[in-house]
Amino acid sequence: MNPLANEWPIKHRADVCATTGRPFADGEHFYTLLFREGNGYRREDLSAEAWATRNENIRPFSFWKTHYEPPAPAPPEPLGKENAEELLRRLLGEQTQPNACYVLAVMLERKRMLKQIKSEATEKGPVLIYEHTKSGDVFIVPDLQLRLDELESLQNEVAHLLKGAASA
DSSP: OTTTTTTTOOOOOOOOOOTTTTTTTTEEEEEEEEEEEEEEEEEEEOOOOOOOOHHHSSOOEEEEEEEEEOOOOOOOOOOOOOHHHHHHHHHHHHTTOOHHHHHHHHHHHHHTTTTEEEEEEEETTEEEEEEETTOOOOEEEEOOOGGGHHHHHHHHHHHHHHHHHOOO
């Protein structure tokens, strides 16, 4: 179960700097900051200028530097078929099947759709922070710290889920 799914819905990358309001340019480097706020997290995307002038006494939970890519036009809706990314989004939202979430995240990382940004320790256990390479969406996935001998059964579980989603 994803311990943070209710606390941290997937947040989209901003198109403008949170401090200056200036739109990001294609390819521009900027900083993403995650702050603990109440029972959840808040995301801020800052331009390099805003990063340089921020109050360094206010420390984020996590941060990283990335580059901006404008959002791609929305693809046509697939009819009745759920792919690995959609299944991961759904399972993270439902807080079910943490094993499947972990394997799906690794699969999407291998396909270069997700990029692991950080690994963080939380009071509910370690988590992996992924960023979607095109949309900039952030995924927080429980780190199961699996052994190689545990992967095959999990891969079979995910393959079964994907087949069931495709036939639904």
